[in-house]
Amino acid sequence: MDIVRVFSKRSFLLGSLLLILILLATSPLYSPRYTVVLLSSIFMYVVITVSWAIFSGPTGYISLAPAAFFGVGIYTSAILGKALPLPAVIGIGGLASFCLALLVGALTLRLRGIYFAIFTFGLVEFIRHLLLFWECTVMGRRGRIVIIVDNTTVYYLMLIIFVILMLTTYLIRRSKLGLALQSIGQEEDAAAHAGVNVTMVKAITFAISAFFMGATGAVMATKWTYIDPYIAFNPLYSFMPVLMAIFGGMGQLYGPVIGAAIFTYLEEFLITRFPYHYMLIFGIIMVVAILYLPDGLVGLVQELRRRISGARYADT
Amino acid sequence: MIVTILNIVIAGLLMGGIYALIAVGFSLQYGVARVLNVSHGEFMMLGAFITWMLYTAFGVNPLVSLAICGPITLIIGFLLHRTLLTRLRSSSASLAAFEGKSMLASFGLLFIIQNIAILIWGNAVKGYTYLDSSVNIGGAIFAANRLVTLGFAMVIGFVFYLFLARTRLGKAIRAAAQDPGTAGLMGVNIDQVLAICFGLGALMAGFGGALMSMCFSIQPTMGFQFTVIAIIVVVLGGLGSIPGSFIGGFVLGLVGSIVSHWQPALSLAAYYMLFIVLLIVKPTGILGK
Numbered sequence: 001m002d003i004v005r006v007f008s009k010r011s012f013l014l015g016s017l018l019l020i021l022i023l024l025a026t027s028p029l030y031s032p033r034y035t036v037v038l039l040s041s042i043f044m045y046v047v048i049t050v051s052w053a054i055f056s057g058p059t060g061y062i063s064l065a066p067a068a069f070f071g072v073g074i075y076t077s078a079i080l081g082k083a084l085p086l087p088a089v090i091g092i093g094g095l096a097s098f099c100l101a102l103l104v105g106a107l108t109l110r111l112r113g114i115y116f117a118i119f120t121f122g123l124v125e126f127i128r129h130l131l132l133f134w135e136c137t138v139m140g141r142r143g144r145i146v147i148i149v150d151n152t153t154v155y156y157l158m159l160i161i162f163v164i165l166m167l168t169t170y171l172i173r174r175s176k177l178g179l180a181l182q183s184i185g186q187e188e189d190a191a192a193h194a195g196v197n198v199t200m201v202k203a204i205t206f207a208i209s210a211f212f213m214g215a216t217g218a219v220m221a222t223k224w225t226y227i228d229p230y231i232a233f234n235p236l237y238s239f240m241p242v243l244m245a246i247f248g249g250m251g252q253l254y255g256p257v258i259g260a261a262i263f264t265y266l267e268e269f270l271i272t273r274f275p276y277h278y279m280l281i282f283g284i285i286m287v288v289a290i291l292y293l294p295d296g297l298v299g300l301v302q303e304l305r306r307r308i309s310g311a312r313y314a315d316t
Numbered sequence: 317m318i319v320t321i322l323n324i325v326i327a328g329l330l331m332g333g334i335y336a337l338i339a340v341g342f343s344l345q346y347g348v349a350r351v352l353n354v355s356h357g358e359f360m361m362l363g364a365f366i367t368w369m370l371y372t373a374f375g376v377n378p379l380v381s382l383a384i385c386g387p388i389t390l391i392i393g394f395l396l397h398r399t400l401l402t403r404l405r406s407s408s409a410s411l412a413a414f415e416g417k418s419m420l421a422s423f424g425l426l427f428i429i430q431n432i433a434i435l436i437w438g439n440a441v442k443g444y445t446y447l448d449s450s451v452n453i454g455g456a457i458f459a460a461n462r463l464v465t466l467g468f469a470m471v472i473g474f475v476f477y478l479f480l481a482r483t484r485l486g487k488a489i490r491a492a493a494q495d496p497g498t499a500g501l502m503g504v505n506i507d508q509v510l511a512i513c514f515g516l517g518a519l520m521a522g523f524g525g526a527l528m529s530m531c532f533s534i535q536p537t538m539g540f541q542f543t544v545i546a547i548i549v550v551v552l553g554g555l556g557s558i559p560g561s562f563i564g565g566f567v568l569g570l571v572g573s574i575v576s577h578w579q580p581a582l583s584l585a586a587y588y589m590l591f592i593v594l595l596i597v598k599p600t601g602i603l604g605k
Binding site: 107117285 | 408412416428431540589596
């Protein structure tokens with residue numbers, strides 16, 4: 001009987017996921033243009049957040065490099081956008097970030113704790129200033145014009161990247177790699193002694209997460225007409241995914257998705273409603289979320305559920 | 317030639333003085349209170365704006381307003397730690413978790429402080445002139461206010477060092493830096509001492525900002541770049557080492573001055589280059605253990 005129950009629960013879950021996917025895939029057909037644009041930017045943050053959580057969730061290494069990988073994608077799109085078809089640009093953007101992450105990972109993943117966070121943060125600033133120097137002094141002009149792609153295409157590309165990312169995340173969590181990552185997060189030295197190639201595992205996962213950020217950057221660059229190093233390598237893109245993942249809760253696969261979706265919606269809402277105070281309100285929400293939601297929304301829901309069911313058991 | 321070298325070295329030291337002050341504050345907040353305070357530069361901005369406001373509205377001498385904006389930032393920092401960070405510290409499972417969370421909370425604080433400042437003072441660039449007569453040092457010419465700034469930075473740094481080394485509270489702070497748990501058992505009121513540390517870090521930033529406003533123009537969004545510089549200096553000098561931060565500030569000032577003599581656009585990139593190489597080669601910094 002339990003098997004039937006598990007099976008039906010599983011098919012229910014699969015069915016509802018499929019339903020959501022169909023709804024998302026058909027939404028440009030019937031929803032207003034604004035919704036499509038909003039959904040695209042929600043996907044952007046969801047992808048960055050989830051791919052951040054692939055690496056930083058289980059290992060506990062706080063990476064502040066998302067802006068670097070995202071920015072590399074944006075610049076790839078700006079440089080190659082005219083010469084190559086969009087899918088190729090996206091692939092190259094992802095690969096460029098992948099290679100950068102592999103290099104950075106191999107060099108620096110032996111830095112632990114806060115040093116790693118500081119280093120990755122410095123990386124973003126370093127790339128930005130180098131690019132700025134290159135553009136101002138060598139090329140003689142700052143920024144670039146990006147080829148614009150229509151909103152629906154951007155939406156579908158983001159949806160595809162999102163689906164691939166979710167599948168990858170699911171598979172990594174279920175695989176040996178996922179177990180290795182978790183063991184690194186719990187006790188790195190013990191993991192190394194147990195035969196996990198610690199540096200290799202970390203570098204590869206870091207690079208996989210960077211691939212998705214780069215690909216997203218390559219797609220989203222087409223939404224802005226003009227980019228420069230300040231736009232592409234904005235440190236906000238490094239901190240936001242961390243906040244969103246914590247806000248959603250990293251214990252479950254869907255935690256970062258929910259966190260990013262709600263946070264992005266909130267951001268859009270606040271910008272339109274309170275254009276002058278929105279950053280202030282945003283800061284307050286951030287602090288409150290960190291203070292009162294230690295395990296994120298998912299943790300909160302689980303806690304509430306446990307309390308309710310606990311109360312029910314106590315009654316009977 | 318000698319004048320050029322003198323020019324570069326003195327300019328580096330002048331900038332380094334302010335860097336050193338901010339970095340000492342940052343180092344105190346990270347080294348003892350374990351908060352990687354991303355909003356550190358905002359306290360500096362507060363110090364600068366309070367000084368500017370007192371000077372333009374009431375004609376208060378900027379050196380006098382050091383005594384006003386210092387305590388203000390101290391109290392803000394102290395209260396923030398007592399209300400926000402103490403709570404975060406007691407609810408975090410481990411030190412690493414607290415370090416991560418407090419860093420993110422301070423990122424939220426950055427937004428809050430910066431935007432309150434924009435609401436009060438507007439987003440425009442502000443400035444005033446004070447002591448801008450020129451002084452000739454062996455052929456190199458500098459504004460008097462920058463020399464005063466350096467002098468005050470040195471004095472503040474030295475007094476602070478004496479405070480840490482000689483007073484009872486300084487001893488408690490050093491004990492808390494080494495081992496908060498044991499220090500608590502020895503009768504140190506840990507929550508209080510950590511909050512004082514955080515406040516003192518904000519005080520240093522406030523001093524740095526007040527001094528800076530004498531020489532440069534100021535803006536509510538200027539804080540973050542100084543936070544970044546503080547991070548670099550502190551890594552350079554060794555995370556948590558106060559003398560290291562002080563020396564690191566001058567080293568970074570010199571590096572910046574040397575690089576910007578040839579290629580001004582590269583000075584920030586040079587800072588990060590130095591920073592990245594240092595993190596890879598010797599992550600514990602110049603004076604780190």
